[in-house]
Amino acid sequence: MAAAAGAVCVVLVALQLAGLCGAVSASLPVVINTWAFRKATETAWRTLQLGGSELDAVEKGCGQCEIDQCDGSVGYGGSPDESGETTLDAMIMDGNTMEVGAVADLRHVKNAIGVARKVIEHTKHTLLVGESGMVVIGKSGIVASGTSTNGGVHKIPGRVGDSPIAGAGSYADSTAGGAAATGDGDTMMRFLPSYQAVEYMRMGTDPTVACQKVISRIQKYVPKFFGAVICANTTGSYGMYLVQLPNFADLD
Numbered sequence: 001m002a003a004a005a006g007a008v009c010v011v012l013v014a015l016q017l018a019g020l021c022g023a024v025s026a027s028l029p030v031v032i033n034t035w036a037f038r039k040a041t042e043t044a045w046r047t048l049q050l051g052g053s054e055l056d057a058v059e060k061g062c063g064q065c066e067i068d069q070c071d072g073s074v075g076y077g078g079s080p081d082e083s084g085e086t087t088l089d090a091m092i093m094d095g096n097t098m099e100v101g102a103v104a105d106l107r108h109v110k111n112a113i114g115v116a117r118k119v120i121e122h123t124k125h126t127l128l129v130g131e132s133g134m135v136v137i138g139k140s141g142i143v144a145s146g147t148s149t150n151g152g153v154h155k156i157p158g159r160v161g162d163s164p165i166a167g168a169g170s171y172a173d174s175t176a177g178g179a180a181a182t183g184d185g186d187t188m189m190r191f192l193p194s195y196q197a198v199e200y201m202r203m204g205t206d207p208t209v210a211c212q213k214v215i216s217r218i219q220k221y222v223p224k225f226f227g228a229v230i231c232a233n234t235t236g237s238y239g240m241y242l243v244q245l246p247n248f249a250d251l252d
């Protein structure tokens with residue numbers, strides 16, 4: 001889930017977890033997560049098994065992290081801003097309809113990704129203001145993605161990271177694939193790495209290579225960039241690339 005903390009790894013439930021940099025599988029469904037938040041990934045997987053949609057799986061998976069306060073960087077009570085308040089950012093994307101629901105700077109709400117879903121269902125808007133990233137591809141290749149975070153520790157009040165920005169924190173397109181990112185959000189939102197990775201996969205680029213290419217592009221301008229991108233294509237191959245793991249307190 002974009003914007004969190006702890007170990008960076010692609011988590012894939014039900015298939016053998018492969019190596020850190022570049023895993024290839026080719027079976028569906030796939031659930032991948034920017035962080036090794038196992039319970040969140042399992043919740044997403046179980047939701048699919050119980051007949052839920054890909055969007056349901058992303059919502060429930062990221063929602064699990066909001067309940068568990070994964071690494072303190074997702075959900076309520078973590079990463080206070082300079083004035084001591086926790087605010088939440090979240091986004092969910094439907095790769096069939098290309099609809100996005102996003103929320104930023106939410107206060108007094110625990111289930112930020114649930115609110116983001118409601119933005120799709122009940123409004124005509126995309127982003128409402130007031131990192132955890134996940135990609136789910138169902139058996140038929142339908143893609144959904146989402147993020148949830150409480151942002152960086154001691155951020156300036158009002159600061160919003162990449163997580164609720166479609167194309168930055170995550171992107172989903174059932175005709176090409178899905179991607180999600182975590183790391184230096186202020187940099188990532190200028191490059192839209194999740195969008196670009198999906199476009200590479202649309203052109204047939206291998207998921208691991210797609211992740212690598214978007215990070216190298218950022219590094220040309222920001223040599224000290226740190227972050228990770230996870231990518232999955234519609235036939236179930238997936239991969240990831242990461243650079244310079246910092247203290248997780250710096251992530252969102």
Ligand SMILES: *[C@@H]1O[C@H](CO)[C@@H](O)[C@H](O)[C@H]1NC(C)=O
Nearest residue numbers: 204205206207233234235237
């Ligand atoms: C997904 O990636 C794998 C591994 O690179 C590749 O063999 C497969 O053709 C790709 N699928 C699509 C739909 O591009």
